[in-house]
Amino acid sequence: MKRKLILSMFYMGLVAALVSITATVFVYQNTMRDEVRDNLREELRLLKISYPKLHTSDELMDFNADDLRITLINKKGKVLFESDTDAKQMGNHLDRPEIRCAIQNGSGTDYRLSSTLGVEDYYYAEMLSDGNILRVSTQISSVFSVFGHSFYILAAIVLGIAVVSVIISVQTTKRILNPIKALSKSIDSPALYEKETYPELVPLIEEIKYQRNIQSDMRQEFTANVSHELKTPLTAISGYAEMIENDIARGDDVKRFAGKIRTESTRMLSLIGDIIKLSKLDAEASNEVNDTVNLLEIAEECKESLAVACNEKNIIITIKGEAAVIKGNRTEIYELVYNLMDNAVKYNRQGGNVDVILSENTIRISDTGIGIPEKDRQRIFERFYRVDKSRSKATGGTGLGLSIVKHVAEKHNAEISVKSVLNVGTDITVSFNGVKE
Numbered sequence: 001m002k003r004k005l006i007l008s009m010f011y012m013g014l015v016a017a018l019v020s021i022t023a024t025v026f027v028y029q030n031t032m033r034d035e036v037r038d039n040l041r042e043e044l045r046l047l048k049i050s051y052p053k054l055h056t057s058d059e060l061m062d063f064n065a066d067d068l069r070i071t072l073i074n075k076k077g078k079v080l081f082e083s084d085t086d087a088k089q090m091g092n093h094l095d096r097p098e099i100r101c102a103i104q105n106g107s108g109t110d111y112r113l114s115s116t117l118g119v120e121d122y123y124y125a126e127m128l129s130d131g132n133i134l135r136v137s138t139q140i141s142s143v144f145s146v147f148g149h150s151f152y153i154l155a156a157i158v159l160g161i162a163v164v165s166v167i168i169s170v171q172t173t174k175r176i177l178n179p180i181k182a183l184s185k186s187i188d189s190p191a192l193y194e195k196e197t198y199p200e201l202v203p204l205i206e207e208i209k210y211q212r213n214i215q216s217d218m219r220q221e222f223t224a225n226v227s228h229e230l231k232t233p234l235t236a237i238s239g240y241a242e243m244i245e246n247d248i249a250r251g252d253d254v255k256r257f258a259g260k261i262r263t264e265s266t267r268m269l270s271l272i273g274d275i276i277k278l279s280k281l282d283a284e285a286s287n288e289v290n291d292t293v294n295l296l297e298i299a300e301e302c303k304e305s306l307a308v309a310c311n312e313k314n315i316i317i318t319i320k321g322e323a324a325v326i327k328g329n330r331t332e333i334y335e336l337v338y339n340l341m342d343n344a345v346k347y348n349r350q351g352g353n354v355d356v357i358l359s360e361n362t363i364r365i366s367d368t369g370i371g372i373p374e375k376d377r378q379r380i381f382e383r384f385y386r387v388d389k390s391r392s393k394a395t396g397g398t399g400l401g402l403s404i405v406k407h408v409a410e411k412h413n414a415e416i417s418v419k420s421v422l423n424v425g426t427d428i429t430v431s432f433n434g435v436k437e
């Protein structure tokens with residue numbers, strides 16, 4: 001980026017120098033031409049005053065000057081007098097633009113590149129009262145020769161401008177980039193606001209700080225939630241163990257308490273499992289997402305894993321539709337589908353149904369369960385959010401399943417839509433729009 005900035009500023013300087021020099025030379029050349037035309041007009045005016053007093057056209061020679069050429073041409077284009085060469089050797093001049101113009105309008109001008117290199121011939125002609133045409137001409141340096149003569153000066157100017165633009169661009173680039181570099185090192189340094197930064201950067205610093213604060217708050221909240229979630233089953237386990245230890249629980253109670261200890265431990269294990277999955281998803285933002293994943297195959301695998309839970313509640317899972325093949329990370333997509341199907345079973349009624357419908361790049365999981373109240377629908381994807389805490393806990397829920405679903409969906413550029421009617425059922429569709437490269 002630094003190189004790009006310096007180079008573009010350098011090129012800008014160079015182009016500006018070349019354009020302005022070229023423009024200056026052309027303006028100079030135009031001014032010169034205007035001046036020459038005025039001079040020639042004046043010369044011709046003076047000649048016209050003396051012309052009637054001349055006996056022969058050869059007397060025009062008396063008016064000859066070093067830088068002035070005089071030509072007298074008759075109406076038919078024949079050269080009657082020429083101050084610089086022999087008039088007899090000159091061809092017909094009717095085709096010359098300034099002569100044609102003088103015959104038509106009384107006067108005419110033209111300039112042409114001379115046969116002599118780097119010189120332009122400038123002509124001014126007027127029709128006289130006897131019908132002849134008097135033409136005066138002079139030579140001026142052409143644009144190219146102006147360039148040529150001043151080549152070294154112009155080259156020095158361009159070089160000077162190039163050097164100055166490099167120095168300025170290096171300094172400007174430093175001034176732009178240094179605060180950004182400093183920013184990446186220490187966002188909280190107060191010096192950033194005082195010396196090194198510039199006003200345009202302040203909103204960015206504020207935004208980064210704001211995002212960092214949000215992230216830090218979220219981390220703190222997550223840690224507090226995790227501690228709380230782990231503390232509850234541990235307190236229960238410790239309580240039951242204490243009762244067994246102190247012989248408060250006897251006979252069948254011991255068995256019952258051991259069962260509770262096992263349930264609480266299982267909950268802790270699945271909680272820790274989900275936390276590990278989430279932190280992996282957080283950490284490995286660029287995890288391999290290029291597997292070819294068949295959603296139908298995954299749905300079948302999940303159905304198998306949920307067989308015991310389905311049996312317990314007499315729930316039937318039906319998988320419909322075509323084989324939907326997408327690009328993604330197979331393990332993560334398995335997690336997504338499993339969590340959605342697991343919820344569809346967990347929050348279903350006895351003898352309910354779960355339909356998994358597949359098409360092209362979408363998977364739809366529809367259940368006949370308790371439904372999700374409207375007010376909670378946006379929040380169910382938050383970490384540890386549960387609509388009914390006791391029900392979630394009773395079914396071994398961690399409150400993290402849908403956060404994993406959301407995370408995986410975001411990573412795979414997938415959209416989730418939730419439709420739900422209380423006590424009728426929930427319908428969740430995930431559309432995979434293709435992994436961003």
Ligand code: ADP
Pocket residue numbers: 339343344347367369370371372380381385386387388392393396397398399400401402403426
């Ligand atoms: P949990 O581990 O509690 O199931 P989730 O993140 O998977 O956590 O889901 C969050 C909450 O959303 C659940 O506690 C439940 O209240 C609600 N929920 C999720 N899926 C469904 C569903 N299919 N039907 C009804 N409620 C659901």
